[in-house]
Amino acid sequence: MTHAPIGLYVHVPFCTVKCSYCDFNSYAGIDDLQDAWLDAALAELALWAPRLAEREFSTVFIGGGTPSLLSGDAIRRLLDAVRRQLRLAPDAEITLEANPESVRPDRLAAYRDAGVNRISMGVQSLDAAELVFLDRIHGADRAAQAFREIREAGFDNVNLDLIYGLPGQTLQTWQYTVEQVLSWDGGPDHLSCYALTVEEGTPLAARVSAGRVLEADPDFVAELADWTAARLAQAGFRRYETSNYARRGLQCRHNLIYWRNQEYLALGPGAHGYVDGLRYHVVRRPRAYIDRLLHGDPNPPAAAALPSPAIADAEQVGELEDLIDTLTSGLRLIEGVDESGLPPAYDQLRPTIDWAVANNLAQRQSARLSLTRRGHEVANEIFVRLLESVPE
Ligand code: SF4
Structure with a gap:
């Protein structure tokens, strides 16, 4: 549990x-x-x-x-x-x-x-x-x-x-x-x-x-x-x-x-959820949502293992993707993220974070990594750079 x-x-x-x-x-x-x-x-x-x-x-x-x-x-x-x-x-x-x-x-x-x-x-x-x-x-x-x-x-x-x-x-x-x-x-x-x-x-x-x-x-x-x-x-x-x-x-x-990249069940048309390592979204159109749940719409769920026929799409999140989610949402928080708790895949992203620290956009304080005031102003640009640094 x-x-x-x-x-x-x-x-x-x-x-x-x-x-x-x-x-x-x-x-x-x-x-x-x-x-x-x-x-x-x-x-x-x-x-x-x-x-x-x-x-x-x-x-x-x-x-x-x-x-x-x-x-x-x-x-x-x-x-x-x-x-x-x-x-x-x-x-x-x-x-x-x-x-x-x-x-x-x-x-x-x-x-x-x-x-x-x-x-x-x-x-x-x-x-x-x-x-x-x-x-x-x-x-x-x-x-x-x-x-x-x-x-x-x-x-x-x-x-x-x-x-x-x-x-x-x-x-x-x-x-x-x-x-x-x-x-x-x-x-x-x-x-x-x-x-x-x-x-x-x-x-x-x-x-x-x-x-x-x-x-x-x-x-x-x-x-x-x-x-x-x-x-x-x-x-x-x-x-x-x-x-x-x-x-x-x-x-x-x-x-x-x-922001802490924890899990949430999402219900309702167009909702995005994250449960048991699975990210999914529910069909957007309210009528389609109602049809799928109440009238047995013949469209099958995105994956047989999913409980709801209203799910439009779902994917199991890999370690690297999960890490990127942890960083791009956690760094929006003033508390930042616990750098010492990040998985081994972090080594692939560390050079970009080091660049952000060297340019006074991010800071390391007692094992926590967070954005500086200037870093918060340009957070989206940092996140784009982080995504671009992911090896193919
Ligand atoms: S359309 Fe509705 S959900 Fe969108 S901003 Fe206006 S009140 Fe909010």
Whole structure:
């Protein structure tokens, strides 16, 4: 029996509108599938559960999409089934992602009653023009009100997602957003501040390539990141990952599982999982997902040994690939990785790490390898170099 923590991710594919920058597997206008999606997710859970009977789940993350569109009853059914069929740790972190426009006091009370103990809300910006640019459908007032409702429902572990580096954003508008959320009833317990990335295939990418939108200058984006880190440190947050800040030790335990390259079961359309050394992803289209689980779609599972017919693809991770995953996710953490615990295949990557150390992008301190402040700014370039150094 393995004692490594394992998490559970459940993907909810519903959104009210599709935001211009979003490449998540989420869809507007399919709310009529909510009941069938839940039945399918419960069927998928039941197929996996016997295989994981010995494992203790330390986290559940209900993400999306917009899980706060789901009723309290739906979340209760889901979490009751999770508790019945998996060994859920008594102190498990159970997060539900929310958007301001769908947060409602009655639903929040029901989520809390069902066992949710952490809310992660997508605020992104409090500047009216930036919200319009992103196609967000909430206003700044609604976001503030939703935060109040979350606190009033008794949640004492709340994350807010913010985005910086938007085209046309100024230091003042970003500072306004950050200062406002810090002033809301004492502020959140956790902040995720992501630099905007223009993802291929999104309406935003089309606008950028048509020359109708000019991407933010990378030096200015770095300036916003520096200001953010300094301001949040002053406000009592500890930065523990490139883009994530927590108060009172309230790091997101579920995301730490990803960054520490530990295992997680993933359910729901398009979800990516990592169980027993196997990385897999679930079929993306919600209707195909439902068909495969509820209506016996004739498409066979990706491999006969897999429990769920909804798996679209799966592969056993080799030692070198696993090591690269450990480095590229673990080095995003301020704690870095334990270099002495890395497998022999690390010798093949060591020259690239030595190069990063020599160039003040990485550092070695008491057997731990981590990125320097400058290294965090150019982390993706370091990871590309690491991948390129892998022998054919
Ligand atoms: S609400 Fe979130 S998941 Fe939905 S479209 Fe917008 S960014 Fe994507």
